[in-house]
Amino acid sequence: MRIPKKTALIIGLLIVVGAVGLWLATKPAATKLAAPTAVPVRVVSVAQKDVPRFVSGIGSVLSLHSVVIRPQIDGILTKLLVKEGQLVNKGDLLATIDDRSIRASLDQAKAQLGESQAQLQVAQVNLKRYKLLSVDDGVSKQTYDQQQALVNQLKATLQGNQAAIDAAQVQLSYTQIRSPVTGRVGIRTVDEGNFLRMSDTQGLFSVTQIDPIAVEFSLPQQMLPVLQDLVGDPTRAQVKAYIGADTDGETGNLLGDGHLTLIDNQISANTGTIRAKAEFNNPKQKLWPGLLVTVKVQTALEKNALVVPPTVVQRGMDQHFVYRVNGDKVETVQVQMIDQGSGQDIIKGVKAGDVLVSDGQSRLKPGSQVQVLTEPPQVVQTGAQVQP
CATH class of the missing domain: 1.10.287.470 (Helix hairpin bin)
Structure with a gap:
């Protein structure tokens, strides 16, 4: 049956109206723009205190006196009066010859x-x-x-x-062999009853002084004027020796505190470094001859220095800056880096007591609103749990 044209037009309009209604009914609601939120950050206050400044290098522990005990006459070794590893004093009887x-x-x-x-x-x-x-x-x-x-x-x-x-x-x-120094007896090479000769180069054993002891280390040649001033200073520059530490001395175990005693009389042309020596009291014998250690030499004492943690200072295109909290917002302040290392930075450009952002700087810009967090940061543990 043929549908009249007018009826078909009405049916088409009804279909269009229904489709529009269906689209309006299923259209997602428009989301409103969220209001700007505060950026969570952690802050620290600028501290002011006297801070020692150090220069670091790698050094080797060496004895101030180490003697190989050799016979001065030919003869039979009749007695050994000391044991290996024994501590002896200067003048103690060590062995006798027939x-x-x-x-x-x-x-x-x-x-x-x-x-x-x-x-x-x-x-x-x-x-x-x-x-x-x-x-x-x-x-x-x-x-x-x-x-x-x-x-x-x-x-x-x-x-x-x-x-x-x-x-x-x-x-x-x-015929009576006595110790020429105070120290520790090493491993012996002969036993009682052996015939000793003056021509023997190996000797009976060695006696090595352990306390006090020295550390020899090298520093860049640019440090020569500083070292010369330190050696001439009657207060004697402080030197610290660490094991298992990097050149910043931020990790590792402290083995001893000593003082700078001398610098070498020439600079190495091959390495561009100058050797220096420090002396340490070693009553607990933590420093041992031949041990490699990290040495920190105190070169100066920065009076009333402004100190912040290393995470505070940010690096810009051509200068350093920090985010300072002003009310509930932050502002950028250019600072001058005076010294870095040892877990703290010395800066200029701020005042003691200023509140600076120490964590969360990646989301900040000048004028950003911040929320200061007081609780410690959470430690996120990774790794799959094994089911029993």
Whole structure:
């Protein structure tokens, strides 16, 4: 059946009106623009205090005195009176060498000295008698002169006998090996009963001084004027030694506090560095010869310095800046970086007590509204849990 044109037009309009109504019914509601919200940040206050400034380098611990104990005469090692690792004092008896042959030589020299003394005594008595007789021409002048020469000869023989005794006593002293320094005994290389020779280069063992001890380190040649001032300062520059620390000294264990003692007399042309040495008291023996350590030398003391944590200062295109809280908003302040490291920065451009943003700067711009957080930051733990 054919539908009239007017009826078809009405049906089409009804379909269009229905589609529009359906679209309006299913259209999502328009979202309203959210009002600007405050940026959560954490803040710190600028502290003012005296801050020491340091320069760091890598150094090696070395003993002030380390001696290899060697025999000074040939002989059999009869006794070892110390143990490996034992602490000894200067002059302590360490070992003995067979001394029987030297004692026999000493006794022989003493006997010869006694014989010469007796001969000299007789010769001097005769000289006095000849002198009295020569006055009355009882003896010839030649006889008197010969007796005088005999007395002089016996005196020289007496001196030679005494020198032989002294030499034997020196040799005898070498049979008792004593420690030349206070220190710790190392690992021994011989046992009792071994025949020792003066030509042995290895020695019996070593004695190394542990307390006090030194650390030798190198610094860039640009530090030479500073080091010269520090060495000449009567207050003696403070030096700290760490193990397991980086060159900033922010980690690791402190092994000891010492003072700068000297700088080398020349700069290394190959490395452009200058060597220096510091001395440490080491009663707990934490510093050990040959140990590599990180050294921090105090070069200055910054009076009334403005100090902030390293996270506060931001790096701009050509300067440093910080975000300072002013009411509920922030403003940028250009600052000058004076010193960095050791967990704090020294800056200029702000005042003591100013409140600066220490966390959350990535979402800030000048004039941003902030919300200061007081609770500590949450630690997010990652990793899958294993089901039982």
